[in-house]
Amino acid sequence: MSKLRITISVEDESGSAVARSESTREVPGLEGFQSQGFRKAFGELENAVLDARKEASDTIVERYLENMSKKTLLELPLDLSLPE
DSSP states (O other): OEEEEEEEEEEOTTSOEEEEEEEEEEEOOHHHHHHHOHHHHHHHHHHHHHHHHHHHHHHHHHHHHHHHHHHHHHHSOOOOOOOO
């Protein structure tokens, strides 16, 4: 077996990572292609890529929005005055 790793990062203007996501799946190696046959091994590879991509993209969106909401809350002016 081999490993498939998909990494997604969102960076700000300076190149610093704002959010990062990584997903790892096992995929058939050369032995898998030889023993299972191309079609079955390719199907496993394709499914692993689709699953890993979905997981990584769902996670990055969640983390990015979470980080942006925290940043927005920290940048908002704090008004402690009582309403009149």
